[in-house]
Amino acid sequence: MNIYAASKVAYRSLRANKMRSILTMLGMIIGVAAVIAMVSIGAGANERISAQIASVGSNLILVIPGSTTSGGLRSGFGGVPTLTMADAKAIGKELAAVARATPSVRGSAPVVYGNQNWSTIIQGVTPEFFQIRDWALAGGRYFTGAEVEAAAKVAVLGQTVADNLFGEESPVGKIVRIKRVPFTVAGILEKKGQSPQGQDQDDIVIVPVTSAQRKILGSAHIGTVGGILAQAVDAASIGEAERQIVELLKQRHRIGPGQENDFSVRNLSEMLAVAEESTRIMSLLLGAIASVSLLVGGIGIMNIMLVSVTERTREIGIRMAVGARERDILLQFLIEALVLAVTGGAIGILAGVGGSKLISLFAGWSTLISSGAVFLAFGFSAAVGIFFGFYPARKASRLDPIEALRYE
Amino acid sequence: MGVPAIEVEHLGKTYRLGEVNVEALRDVSLTVDRGEFIAIMGASGSGKSTLMNILGCLDKPSRGTYRLDGEDVGSLSRDALATIRRMKIGFVFQGFNLLSRMTALENVELPMIYGDTPSPVRRERAREALRAVGILDREHHLPSQMSGGQQQRVAIARAIVNAPSLLLADEPTGNLDTATSIDIMTIFQGLATDRGITMVLVTHETEIAQYSKRIVRFRDGRIVSDSPVAAS
Numbered sequence: 001m002n003i004y005a006a007s008k009v010a011y012r013s014l015r016a017n018k019m020r021s022i023l024t025m026l027g028m029i030i031g032v033a034a035v036i037a038m039v040s041i042g043a044g045a046n047e048r049i050s051a052q053i054a055s056v057g058s059n060l061i062l063v064i065p066g067s068t069t070s071g072g073l074r075s076g077f078g079g080v081p082t083l084t085m086a087d088a089k090a091i092g093k094e095l096a097a098v099a100r101a102t103p104s105v106r107g108s109a110p111v112v113y114g115n116q117n118w119s120t121i122i123q124g125v126t127p128e129f130f131q132i133r134d135w136a137l138a139g140g141r142y143f144t145g146a147e148v149e150a151a152a153k154v155a156v157l158g159q160t161v162a163d164n165l166f167g168e169e170s171p172v173g174k175i176v177r178i179k180r181v182p183f184t185v186a187g188i189l190e191k192k193g194q195s196p197q198g199q200d201q202d203d204i205v206i207v208p209v210t211s212a213q214r215k216i217l218g219s220a221h222i223g224t225v226g227g228i229l230a231q232a233v234d235a236a237s238i239g240e241a242e243r244q245i246v247e248l249l250k251q252r253h254r255i256g257p258g259q260e261n262d263f264s265v266r267n268l269s270e271m272l273a274v275a276e277e278s279t280r281i282m283s284l285l286l287g288a289i290a291s292v293s294l295l296v297g298g299i300g301i302m303n304i305m306l307v308s309v310t311e312r313t314r315e316i317g318i319r320m321a322v323g324a325r326e327r328d329i330l331l332q333f334l335i336e337a338l339v340l341a342v343t344g345g346a347i348g349i350l351a352g353v354g355g356s357k358l359i360s361l362f363a364g365w366s367t368l369i370s371s372g373a374v375f376l377a378f379g380f381s382a383a384v385g386i387f388f389g390f391y392p393a394r395k396a397s398r399l400d401p402i403e404a405l406r407y408e
Numbered sequence: 409m410g411v412p413a414i415e416v417e418h419l420g421k422t423y424r425l426g427e428v429n430v431e432a433l434r435d436v437s438l439t440v441d442r443g444e445f446i447a448i449m450g451a452s453g454s455g456k457s458t459l460m461n462i463l464g465c466l467d468k469p470s471r472g473t474y475r476l477d478g479e480d481v482g483s484l485s486r487d488a489l490a491t492i493r494r495m496k497i498g499f500v501f502q503g504f505n506l507l508s509r510m511t512a513l514e515n516v517e518l519p520m521i522y523g524d525t526p527s528p529v530r531r532e533r534a535r536e537a538l539r540a541v542g543i544l545d546r547e548h549h550l551p552s553q554m555s556g557g558q559q560q561r562v563a564i565a566r567a568i569v570n571a572p573s574l575l576l577a578d579e580p581t582g583n584l585d586t587a588t589s590i591d592i593m594t595i596f597q598g599l600a601t602d603r604g605i606t607m608v609l610v611t612h613e614t615e616i617a618q619y620s621k622r623i624v625r626f627r628d629g630r631i632v633s634d635s636p637v638a639a640s
Contacts, residue, residue: 005521314505315507320490327487
């Protein structure tokens with residue numbers, strides 16, 4: 001019997017038991033739809049994380065004061081001001097693997113414009129910061145190195161701050177008061193959205209580091225900074241850049257071998273890679289859970305095929321008596337299982353795609369349907385059909401024709 | 409006369425029923441010539457059904473040899489036996505054994521589906537077979553829409569559609585009334601004489617056996633008599 005003839009026979013017998021066939025397919029439909037929806041949710045989350053990672057800036061290295069030794073007291077981790085402006089300058093200028101670096105101080109302060117007032121983060125940096133964070137302007141200009149030297153009272157606003165203080169008005173050139181000190185708005189930054197940690201990155205005011213220290217935040221030790229942001233020349237040299245920074249700072253801080261560092265270096269890409277990995281595992285988990293329902297669908301097919309083989313024992317006997325070989329019977333039942341699985345799979349794909357669209361529409365989660373996942377789900381459902389159809393089909397093909405003909 | 413259609417020598421069949429061995433056939437030897445029409449008679453349990461299953465290549469003998477058209481089929485594989493059933497043997501059963509979801513025509517086409525005969529040829533030959541048994545007007549009817557006699561005609565058409573050399577009929581008139589039985593037996597006689605198909609008929613009705621040319625009686629797995637039917 002050829003495949004075409006076998007398909008016709010299979011189609012006919014599935015139609016003869018419409019309700020049963022539909023219910024059996026429902027198992028596959030739910031399974032495939034669940035896999036597609038879950039994988040698309042996972043892929044969507046993954047994509048969002050990737051976008052966030054890109055928004056933080058590439059090849060970023062963070063140097064913070066304090067030691068990271070494990071065990072014992074980590075007193076003043078990030079608090080003891082051991083890093084200086086000069087350290088930042090040296091990292092940016094002297095190291096081959098570091099493209100640029102900026103000192104950074106952070107604090108919060110109220111910002112006032114007219115009768116509007118907004119409490120936000122004030123970050124003091126040098127102009128390299130904008131390159132390191134890959135942060136474009138929405139309007140106006142960045143502040144310059146000369147302005148840093150002069151501790152000029154200029155500020156660049158994040159979108160959230162601009163929106164809250166100015167609304168529709170254009171902020172560029174206007175005067176805002178940060179802790180009652182008047183600053184001229186030089187530029188507005190483009191929107192970056194949430195950080196991987198869920199903070200609003202646009203709720204910020206960037207000012208020259210000198211201005212921040214002298215006019216807004218103050219500083220206990222003159223010349224010290226809260227941290228240093230550095231950018232490696234490329235992704236491959238992040239490790240080398242880290243090593244060079246540690247070496248340079250050890251030398252500059254006169255830390256001998258065996259002594260504890262008074263600073264620590266962190267690689268942001270690494271931290272974010274961890275976040276990415278966790279969403280990946282999450283989406284794998286979702287897919288795995290959904291696959292269980294696909295498995296259950298497959299068992300449903302096997303179950304119904306076994307019932308069908310028993311019910312049609314006599315038919316099998318007749319077919320054998322008129323000359324059907326084992327492989328003819330095997331093919332017939334295998335194709336029947338395959339038709340069930342693949343039809344269910346196809347409907348399941350439609351349901352899964354529709355479902356994930358609905359999820360992103362109503363729950364606001366980003367979903368991403370890849371053609372790979374669709375093909376995989378379809379292939380998997382066909383495989384399920386063959387796998388779970390094989391045992392019943394084989395059972396049918398191995399029947400003794402005499403027994404089968406006698407079966408009532 | 410050439411090679412006989414059926415040549416059975418010292419055939420034996422033993423079944424295991426739990427701990428007990430049941431001797432269904434004991435040392436049966438039988439030769440049936442081509443185109444011969446024989447009837448096998450005997451009480452139930454006499455071994456006649458077992459012989460039919462072996463002759464029909466549905467079962468293998470435990471002992472002895474069975475040559476069909478000169479070919480020893482005792483040692484063939486399941487698939488090879490299936491091919492022989494398709495090419496050389498036609499079955500007619502007491503309960504008709506038509507597939508209920510298929511029309512008369514499709515039922516007759518069934519043996520050819522397994523031979524990969526192209527569809528138009530299949531249809532043509534199935535129609536011919538239906539015409540030969542006088543039931544072509546019902547080709548699109550389902551078995552449930554036909555009388556017993558009509559169903560048995562369809563079953564005979566299915567049995568002869570591949571032009572077999574051997575036709576095995578197991579109580580073919582058991583479910584039919586007398587008038588229909590006569591019709592069916594007349595068809596069988598015609599097939600034996602006109603087409604030269606070797607006919608083996610199992611029955612327990614003496615009147616039905618009279619349509620054959622030779623009656624073989626079984627008891628306890630052995631042949632007890634083998635005699636030609638007196639011409640009436």
